Amino acid sequence: MLSGLIFTLFELIGGIFYMIFSIIWWLLMIVADWKVLSKAGEPGWKSIIPIYDSYTFYKIAWDTRIFWLGIALAVAQGIFEVLGGNSFSLFGILAAVCGLAYAVINFLYCICLASSFGKGKLFGVGLWISGPIFTMILAFGSAQYRGRTTFTNNSYF
Numbered sequence: 001m002l003s004g005l006i007f008t009l010f011e012l013i014g015g016i017f018y019m020i021f022s023i024i025w026w027l028l029m030i031v032a033d034w035k036v037l038s039k040a041g042e043p044g045w046k047s048i049i050p051i052y053d054s055y056t057f058y059k060i061a062w063d064t065r066i067f068w069l070g071i072a073l074a075v076a077q078g079i080f081e082v083l084g085g086n087s088f089s090l091f092g093i094l095a096a097v098c099g100l101a102y103a104v105i106n107f108l109y110c111i112c113l114a115s116s117f118g119k120g121k122l123f124g125v126g127l128w129i130s131g132p133i134f135t136m137i138l139a140f141g142s143a144q145y146r147g148r149t150t151f152t153n154n155s156y157f
Contacts, residue, residue, distance in 0.1 A: 032135050041060075041145065058109065080092070110125070110131070112148070116148050118146050
């Protein structure tokens with residue numbers, strides 16, 4: 001009986017620490033996103049509004065049309081997953097293709113975001129793998145916004 005009470009007490013304490021850490025992390029990410037957008041000449045408050053913040057990040061890094069393509073792929077993937085039910089069905093395969101296409105777009109977006117702040121491809125890979133950490137590096141480091149990336153001259157890849 002006493003061991004169950006102690007275990008419950010430790011779970012409660014762990015849950016409280018987790019909640020405090022999560023709130024601090026969330027606030028830190030809002031501040032970092034706010035600072036990155038401010039460096040790019042956008043109002044920082046845009047980082048608070050879900051979806052609109054992603055739209056604004058695509059606007060400063062690459063192209064908003066790619067953002068809408070990503071949204072369409074995510075919605076299509078969700079629809080195909082609901083309709084599919086089986087990974088080996090036509091809908092399951094279409095869902096996987098949409099997910100893969102979205103992952104490629106996200107990867108290229110991270111490369112573009114790094115490039116728009118004067119960072120290299122490896123930094124973009126870091127953004128893709130560990131976005132929050134590398135976003136904080138962009139926000140609190142010396143990186144300056146240099147404009148959005150265009151692939152018209154194919155010089156970046």
